[in-house]
Amino acid sequence: MSGAQLIADKVAEWSRNNRVQLNTDKCKELRISFAKKKQVFESVKVDGKDLEIVASAKLLGVTISSDLSWNKHINEIIKKASKRLYFLVQLKRAKVPCEDLGLFYTTCIRSVLDYAVPVFYYSLPKYLIHELERIQKRALTIIYPSLSYNEALTCMDLVSLNDHHLNLCKDLFNCIVNDKSHRLHYLLPPLHKANKFNLRRTR
Numbered sequence: 078m079s080g081a082q083l084i085a086d087k088v089a090e091w092s093r094n095n096r097v098q099l100n101t102d103k104c105k106e107l108r109i110s111f112a113k114k115k116q117v118f119e120s121v122k123v124d125g126k127d128l129e130i131v132a133s134a135k136l137l138g139v140t141i142s143s144d145l146s147w148n149k150h151i152n153e154i155i156k157k158a159s160k161r162l163y164f165l166v167q168l169k170r171a172k173v174p175c176e177d178l179g180l181f182y183t184t185c186i187r188s189v190l191d192y193a194v195p196v197f198y199y200s201l202p203k204y205l206i207h208e209l210e211r212i213q214k215r216a217l218t219i220i221y222p223s224l225s226y227n228e229a230l231t232c233m234d235l236v237s238l239n240d241h242h243l244n245l246c247k248d249l250f251n252c253i254v255n256d257k258s259h260r261l262h263y264l265l266p267p268l269h270k271a272n273k274f275n276l277r278r279t280r
Contacts, residue, residue: 081106085121085128099123105131109143139193147197151205158189158212165219178220179233186216190238195246206239213238 092099106121106128120127133142133149140150165186168178190209217229230236236244253261 079119079121081121082119085123089123101126101128104128105134107131107134107141107143109145111144137193139196145200147201147205150197151201151208154189154192155208155212158186161186161189162212162215162219165216169219175220175232179235182216182220183235187213187238187241191242191245194242195249198242198246209242210238 089099091097101123104123108118108130110116120130122128131143133140135141140153142149165178165181168181173181190212214226217224217226217233221229221232224232235241253259254265256262
């Protein structure tokens with residue numbers, strides 16, 4: 078019996094003991110492997126039923142692929158944000174002030190692009206970063222059609238989306254480092270202590 082099956086059996090047993098009914102139709106199996114040769118594994122079973130093997134799965138709104146790439150997740154984000162750009166166009170046609178259009182963008186569109194960004198930001202290739210940046214460029218073109226991208230950023234007191242995401246990641250990391258009660262603080266390595274010895278060369 079595989080280790081995955083043992084874990085699945087423990088989960089099923091816990092659910093029965095806590096009166097939680099597992100829906101095997103909604104339970105999926107996501108296999109992550111970088112082996113060049115395809116390996117044959119026994120399918121995981123729950124209550125005697127084989128779980129469906131999928132190439133990707135969504136966990137708390139984040140799409141995780143079996144190859145650990147973020148293409149599918151970014152594509153879903155872009156589709157969701159692009160649909161909301163339509164409402165921004167309608168507000169522009171209704172002659173809503175630019176300040177209010179900017180507020181709509183940051184709250185309803187950019188928030189979609191920001192969701193869970195510390196999870197995947199440092200793993201994104203440049204072309205996916207550019208695809209996300211294009212959404213913000215399109216939004217600012219709608220709000221300020223006569224201005225360049227940099228000029229529109231200045232008018233709205235914004236930074237590029239890439240810089241914004243970098244700041245979000247830095248803020249989260251600093252929060253984890255400085256707050257010992259943070260749930261992720263225990264994952265950090267111990268702080269480096271200064272050398273107590275006097276060396277000839279200070280470097």
